[in-house]
Amino acid sequence: MTAFVPATTLIDPLEALAARFREGGPARLTGHGSKDFYGGPLGEAEAVSTLALSGVLAYEPSELYITVAAGTPVAEVEALLAEHGQHLAFEPPRFMGAASGGTGTVGGMVATGLSGPARATAGAVRDHVLGLTLLDAKGELLHFGGTVMKNVAGYDVSRLMAGSMGVLGLIAQVTLKVLPRPVASVTLRFEASQEEALLEMNRWGGQPLPVSATAWWDGALVLRLSGAEAAVTAATRRLGGDVIPEAMAAPFWQGLRDQSDEFFLGARRAVQGGATLWRIAVPSTTLAMSLHGEQLIEWGGAQRWVVTPMAAAQLRELVTAAGGHATQFYAGDKSAGVFSPLGPQLTKIHKELKQQFDPRGIFNPGRLYPDL
Known part of the structure; x- marks a missing residue:
């Protein structure tokens, strides 16, 4: 029998977090810190932990969904699903152990939007987010989505949080679609x-x-x-x-x-020597790219990793010409911007969303873009 955490046990930690956000002041949302390396510089914002928000709130194997609090380790969720012959089909990185610096949580999984080897066929994180509860800058809980795909209609805010790097608010709990493991x-x-x-x-x-x-x-x-x-x-x-x-x-x-195999371990060592590990997204039909450095290719050709000392501007110019974009994954120098620069219209949309969800700019300042 699965022991579920009553939703009432989250009331006290949620109230404490709400009081903190109402006070104002920049807040760096974090779990175990396994993805502190990713995104813009951490800056001097106070670290605010999600780990008190932990546990499985609901799980219906026959209905193919699970609801978990944000501080729950991804590995724990996967272990529970495995008992019922199910899994998270998009294979999110779990960042387990010392090699990765910590243990990945469900909140961090959604906030970073990272998916694993099956992403090209199973879909991305956002494709499996059915619903989500967000704690905003006013200390209010906002509920989006539901527990089944048919509830998704119009502008789906819950999926918007996937890859948002926590700049819009604190993800308190998530409902995810689960699928049977392949035979x-x-x-x-x-x-x-x-x-x-x-x-x-x-x-x-x-x-x-x-x-x-x-x-x-x-x-x-x-x-x-x-x-x-x-x-x-x-x-x-x-x-x-x-x-x-x-x-x-x-x-x-x-x-x-x-991201604990030989390629990524070697990339981390190369970064210490001044190189950068880039995560490149291009159309899968893109031919071999002339990039100086070691490459690993996934997702049928659509995701390409390269560890290289190439200048950011030079690499991004080549990737943009191929119809893609490049993200600094592991980097010592992030001055060129971790994520590809946005055009005027996308910049406007990002700023308007930030204004709506976090008008005082307290959540994860600079983690997505310097001015968000």
């Missing part, structure tokens, strides 16, 4: 250059194959097939390649998901 899964490995890998990924994407994740790095193209046993078996026979034993495949995908 079967097989990982295949192919030798391929970057150019060959991109062509294969796009070819697979246009076929009725149960592809759930792809990755290319250092001459190896890795493909994960997931779904019904018959479909996975048929696709495995059709595609060929070397079958990677599950005992090796599972840690590989987990390492990509939690």
Whole structure:
């Protein structure tokens, strides 16, 4: 039996947080600090913890949703879902252990909007957020969305919070769509250059194959097939390649998901030497990009990681020309701006939203853009 946390147990910590926000003064929202590296500089704002907001509030396996408080570790949610043969299909990074600096929480997962290897086929974080409760700058609780997809209509504020970096308010609790874990899964490995890998990924994407994740790095193209046993078996026979034993495949995908594998560990070391790890989003059909540095490609070619000493302006010019945008993921020098600059219209929308939700500018100043 799952032990749920009564919603009444959150009243006291919510009231304390509300009183803090009504006082004014900049607040840096944080859980375990696992994603402090991401986004703009932390600045001098007072750290305000979400960890008192913890626990599962509701879970209906048959209805495919779970409601959890923001300070709940993602890993704990996943462990509960696994007991019922379910999971968070978008595979959010959990940032577990010392290598990642902390343990990722559900609130941080939504605020950063980060998704894992299955994002290209399962959707992003925002696609799985059904509802959300926000504590605003007035100390008031705002409720958005519901518990089923059909409740989503008009301007969906709950999904707007995904990737907002906490600049609009404190996410108090979230209702997420959950899905059954796939019955079967097989990982295949192919030798391929970057150019060959991109062509294969796009070819697979246009076929009725149960592809759930792809990755290319250092001459190896890795493909994960997931779904019904018959479909996975048929696709495995059709595609060929070397079958990677599950005992090796599972840690590989987990390492990509939690950004704890060799590529990301090496990137962190390179950043200490002056390089930057960039997260690049481009159309999946984009050909190999001439970027100085080591690259890892995911999401069928749509997400490309590169660790490089290239100047930010030079890299962003190349990425923009390809129809994409680039984000500084790990960086020592963030003076060029972590996120791609916005055009005039998007800047106006961002500022208007900030004014509506946080007119005094107390939440996470500078984490998304310097003037938000």
